Amino acid sequence: MIACGKYDGKISVYDATTGEFIIESFKAHTDAVLSIAFSSVVDTTSLLASGSADSLVRIWDAESGKPRSNPLKGHTGPVASV
DSSP: OEEEEOTTSEEEEEOTTTOOEEEEEEEOOSSOEEEEEEOOOBTTBOEEEEEETTSOEEEEETTTOOBSSOOBOOOSSOOOOO
């Protein structure tokens, strides 16, 4: 999988082999997505972490785009790396 964060706060996930969308686009943040990272597989699900200019880190199911936890708060500025 390959994920792209966008300035409108959305994330898209692609199949790295075919180039086709796994998730065309989902609203992840209220500001630009600055950083994305995949985790190893947990319970047969790939997880995706995203950091944003909205100062939040969020954890997603990489195949469905559904949140896997509440937003991780505490940053006082943009999250540029996860």
